[in-house]
Amino acid sequence: MARYVIRRLLQAIPLLLIVSFVLFALMQATGDPLATMGGRQPTRAADRERLARQLGLDQPIHVQYVYWLIGNDWVVVDAETGRTGTRRGILRGDFGVSYATRQPVLEMIGGRVPDTLLLTLTAEVLILTVSLGIGIFSAVRKYSFFDQAFTSISFVLYSVPVFIMAYTLIYAFSIGLRRAGLPYFPTSGIFDPAIGRTFEQVVWHMVLPVLTLSLISIAAYSRYIRSTMLEVISSDYIRTARSKGITERRTLFVHAFKNASLPLITLIGLDLPFLLGGAVVTETIFAWPGMGYLFINSLQRSDYPVLMGILMLIAVGVVISQLIVDLLYTVLDPRIRYS
Amino acid sequence: MATLTTHKPVRLMESDNQRKNSNRALRRFLRHRGAVFGAVLLVFVIGYVILGSLLFSESYANFNDTSRRLQPPSTEHPMGTDNIGRDIFARTVYGGQISLMIGFLAVTVAVLIGTTVGVVTGYFGGWIDVILMRLTEAMLSIPTLLFLLMIANIFGGKVPQIALFGRVFSGSVVVIIVIIGLTSWMGLSRIVRSLVLSLKEAEFITAARALGASDLRLIFKHILPNIVAPVVVSATLGVGGAILSESYISFLGVGVGAPTATWGNILEGSRQFFEQAPWLWVAPGILILMTVMGINFLGDGLRDALDPRSDKSA
Numbered sequence: 303m304a305r306y307v308i309r310r311l312l313q314a315i316p317l318l319l320i321v322s323f324v325l326f327a328l329m330q331a332t333g334d335p336l337a338t339m340g341g342r343q344p345t346r347a348a349d350r351e352r353l354a355r356q357l358g359l360d361q362p363i364h365v366q367y368v369y370w371l372i373g374n375d376w377v378v379v380d381a382e383t384g385r386t387g388t389r390r391g392i393l394r395g396d397f398g399v400s401y402a403t404r405q406p407v408l409e410m411i412g413g414r415v416p417d418t419l420l421l422t423l424t425a426e427v428l429i430l431t432v433s434l435g436i437g438i439f440s441a442v443r444k445y446s447f448f449d450q451a452f453t454s455i456s457f458v459l460y461s462v463p464v465f466i467m468a469y470t471l472i473y474a475f476s477i478g479l480r481r482a483g484l485p486y487f488p489t490s491g492i493f494d495p496a497i498g499r500t501f502e503q504v505v506w507h508m509v510l511p512v513l514t515l516s517l518i519s520i521a522a523y524s525r526y527i528r529s530t531m532l533e534v535i536s537s538d539y540i541r542t543a544r545s546k547g548i549t550e551r552r553t554l555f556v557h558a559f560k561n562a563s564l565p566l567i568t569l570i571g572l573d574l575p576f577l578l579g580g581a582v583v584t585e586t587i588f589a590w591p592g593m594g595y596l597f598i599n600s601l602q603r604s605d606y607p608v609l610m611g612i613l614m615l616i617a618v619g620v621v622i623s624q625l626i627v628d629l630l631y632t633v634l635d636p637r638i639r640y641s
Numbered sequence: 642m643a644t645l646t647t648h649k650p651v652r653l654m655e656s657d658n659q660r661k662n663s664n665r666a667l668r669r670f671l672r673h674r675g676a677v678f679g680a681v682l683l684v685f686v687i688g689y690v691i692l693g694s695l696l697f698s699e700s701y702a703n704f705n706d707t708s709r710r711l712q713p714p715s716t717e718h719p720m721g722t723d724n725i726g727r728d729i730f731a732r733t734v735y736g737g738q739i740s741l742m743i744g745f746l747a748v749t750v751a752v753l754i755g756t757t758v759g760v761v762t763g764y765f766g767g768w769i770d771v772i773l774m775r776l777t778e779a780m781l782s783i784p785t786l787l788f789l790l791m792i793a794n795i796f797g798g799k800v801p802q803i804a805l806f807g808r809v810f811s812g813s814v815v816v817i818i819v820i821i822g823l824t825s826w827m828g829l830s831r832i833v834r835s836l837v838l839s840l841k842e843a844e845f846i847t848a849a850r851a852l853g854a855s856d857l858r859l860i861f862k863h864i865l866p867n868i869v870a871p872v873v874v875s876a877t878l879g880v881g882g883a884i885l886s887e888s889y890i891s892f893l894g895v896g897v898g899a900p901t902a903t904w905g906n907i908l909e910g911s912r913q914f915f916e917q918a919p920w921l922w923v924a925p926g927i928l929i930l931m932t933v934m935g936i937n938f939l940g941d942g943l944r945d946a947l948d949p950r951s952d953k954s955a
Contacts, residue, residue, distance in 0.1 A: 321779045325788075328795065457675070457941075461934035463885055465892055465908060466926040469915070477916055582786055583889055587912060597787055598893060601794050609791060613783060620782035 303632075307625065314621040321617050322392075325610060326367050335359070335401045335604040357401060358389075370398060370610070392614065398607035402600070407611040410596065415578070417492060418592030421585070422577035424508060425515035430570070433520045437527025441535060442554065452524070459521035464583045468514040472587075475510060490589040511588040515581055526569065530562045537561075564634055571627030578619050669946040676942020682935030686928060690741065693734030699808065702731035703900040711918045721920035724910050733924050736902035739810070741932070743818050743903065744884035750822025751829060751883075752876050756868075758826065759833025760860060764841060774834075777827045785824050789886060792820045794895045811901035817890065821883045829875050836868045870947035877943055881936035888929055904929050 336350050336359070354360045358369060369377075373394060374387030390396035397407035440449040472489050479486035487510050488494065493503035534540065535558055543553045582594035589595070593612055600608040631638045670676050710726040712718055720729040758777065762770040793816065800812030840846060841864075849863050884904075890896035891905025898906075904925040911922040 317775060317779050317782065320775070321783060324779075325783070325791075328792065457937065458934060461881070461930060461937050463888055463926065463929050463933070465888075465911075465922070466930060469911070469919075469922055469926065472915065473919065582790065582893065586893060594787075598790070601790055601895065604794075613787060613791075616784050616787070617782045 307629070310625050310628075314625075318614070318617060318621065322371070322610070322614055323367060325613055326370060327363060329604075329606045329609065330359075330363050330366055335606060370607075392611075397611040400600075400605050400608050402603045402605045402608075407607045410608060411593065411611050411615065414591065414593045414596050417590065418585075418594070419577065420504070421508065421511055421590055421592055422515065422581065425512045425519075426570075426573065426577055428512060428516045429519045429523055432516070433523035433527055436520070436524040438531055438554065438559070440524065440528040441531035444532065449528075453528075456521035456525050459517055460525070462518055464514065464518065464581070465587060467517055468510070468584060468587045471510050471513055492591060507588075511581075511584050511590055514584050514588075523569070527562070527566060530565050531558065534558045534562045560634060564631065567627055567630050567634070571623050571630075574619065574623040578616055666946045670942055673942040673945055675938040676946065679935045679938025679940075679942060682931050683939060686737065686932050686935065687741070689928070690734050690737035693730075694738065697728070697731040697734070699735050701728065702735040702902060703727065711914060713918070714920055720924045721918065723907070723921055724914060724918075729907065729920065729924055732902040732907050733904065733928055736904050736907050736925065737928060739814060739897065739901055740884055740887060740904040740929070743814065743821070743887045743897075744880040744932075746818045747821035747825070747883040747887075748876050748879040750819060751826040751879055752872060754822065755826035755829030756833050756865075756872060758830040760837055760864065762830070763834040763837030764856070764860060764864065773830075777830055780824070780827050786886070786889060789820055789824055789890055790893060790895055793817060793890050796820070811898045813896065813898045814901060814903075817887055817897055821886050825879060825882065825886075829872065829879070832871055832875060833868055836871065837864055840864050840867055874940055874944045874947060877936060878940040881933040881940070884929065884932055884936075 335357075336353055351360075358366060358374070361369070369387065369389055369391065371391050371393055373389045373391030373396060375390060377387050378384055389398065392398070395408070397411070399405065400407055400410055403410065436452060440446075440452055443449055476486045476489045488507050489510060492507050493499040494507075497503055535554075540553060540558055543557045544550070548557070578593065581592075582598060584590070585592045585594035586598055597609065597612050599605075600612075704727065706726040708726065709718075709722050710724055712722040712726075714721045718728050718730065720733065723729055723732070758773050762773045793813070796813075796816045800816055802809050802812055803815065804810075846859060846863055849859055854862070887896060887903060888905030888908065891903050892908050894909055896905055897903045907925040908922050911918075914921055
């Protein structure tokens with residue numbers, strides 16, 4: 303088992319190197335972060351040269367990549383004084399410095415992670431509980447009125463674009479309630495600056511974005527859970543369990559659910575890393591200060607170190623969550639063994 | 642379902658068997674209420690964008706007049722006007738043509754890449770399989786929407802306007818088609834690879850090889866025809882995904898640029914005038930919803946019709 307984990311992690315290294323180099327080359331080769339640095343005026347030629355040297359953008363791309371990866375504190379960057387570089391490289395935990403704010407990238411990303419996770423994890427928990435409930439109920443009461451009604455609704459919900467969901471919710475629960483003179487849900491930010499960041503404020507502000515993120519996924523997940531549950535329920539061992547006189551509840555939730563959860567784990571595993579990336583569209587609409595919002599802002603300023611940081615963090619998240627999923631399989635299904 | 646024989650990959654008495662199969666698939670498709678509903682939705686949307694273009698010219702759709710900005714729906718502008726005074730009805734018509742085109746062409750790109758990668762890796766195996774599958778994994782570990790946004794931002798404004806089918810498009814249309822195609826082939830290539838891996842072991846392939854068929858002949862005459870059904874299903878569903886992707890990128894402001902309209906970029910300014918002018922997002926939003934919903938229903942029906950093993954109850 304330990305050898306398997308080590309082998310998987312070793313295999314991930316070339317993968318991440320390829321991903322990072324491709325992303326890096328794409329960004330550095332084609333964008334121009336200096337263009338927007340002059341504010342409203344185009345950056346002056348002399349400033350461009352100075353800034354390019356300061357940021358290391360005058361170096362060839364492979365050199366920039368090496369510096370980004372392992373730092374440049376072993377290279378003499380100033381021949382006159384013999385000064386060496388100060389960057390330590392992403393492999394030693396230095397994600398670089400934002401071009402736009404001159405803040406360390408890790409700090410900027412770190413500042414956004416909690417708020418993004420607050421949003422996406424809450425949504426994920428809601429998605430899983432609700433869709434497990436609906437999915438299992440639909441499977442047990444196959445072709446009942448509830449099952450058929452929900453199957454139709456979920457097909458429609460599943461096709462709704464995120465912004466339409468967000469707009470509809472805003473229209474109904476913010477503008478609609480306000481016009482009716484009732485208390486209404488806020489639609490932007492994470493708390494009201496006039497009141498400050500209190501628990502109630504954050505919860506109040508979370509309602510609409512969390513619903514936006516959840517409703518579409520609940521439709522997809524519950525259909526999926528329904529079909530895996532149906533498959534398991536019709537298998538022989540469930541009939542055996544029932545014929546032994548085990549309660550229906552125990553049959554469903556212990557015997558059937560354990561096997562039905564295998565494909566579900568795969569699905570959650572695919573989701574996990576993207577919880578970290580936030581939800582670009584939802585965060586943008588609700589001005590939620592998370593990673594997705596940071597990504598869009600950095601994109602507009604061609605702030606490559608920040609973009610690279612976010613993308614690589616998610617790529618590492620994908621690798622790790624895939625590994626965890628594969629390991630969870632062995633726990634849930636003893637027939638699966640890795641060697 | 643029990644009365645149906647399973648698809649045998651054997652292609653003896655080809656024409657006869659095929660006709661029977663396709664009739665059976667068609668009947669199954671027409672019996673599928675969801676699929677028919679999806680097809681009706683799509684026919685409506687396609688009719689809307691084609692017949693609509695008989696009503697106004699594209700230059701009218703791109704014509705702006707700030708003196709009539711943000712006007713609510715009226716008889717003159719049935720869907721109102723946007724923040725620089727363009728007629729939204731006309732823009733949804735021409736924008737729809739572009740959105741549908743992007744969806745269709747992006748999927749064509751994805752299908753070409755995905756099928757090629759899947760067949761090559763599955764059929765030949767060896768080092769090329771290792772390399773291409775690693776590449777697939779690498780692509781899968783990059784968050785697609787963020788990656789799309791990044792590339793769209795880099796290349797979007799760099800491609801000059803192009804003329805195609807007698808119309809002038811913003812060059813970003815091509816960029817969007819290519820990048821959506823380049824970022825959505827991975828799932829398909831995995832499906833195709835696993836199908837090819839199992840087909841390769843089938844007896845009729847061994848037989849064809851024993852008769853001296855070359856690799857190319859085996860691939861084009863024997864393997865590809867047998868994987869068409871799952872590819873068609875996944876491509877159909879892919880069109881919906883591509884249209885959604887386009888709308889997200891354009892909505893966030895890095896997609897298809899002016900003056901070319903798409904359903905996505907009509908929505909771009911809608912957040913700002915959300916309360917003041919809801920008509921900015923209602924019409925394009927409903928059109929996107931109808932299209933994606935139509936495609937999902939259709940794809941689901943196609944899957945049931947083309948795959949005799951799929952059981953509706955499961």
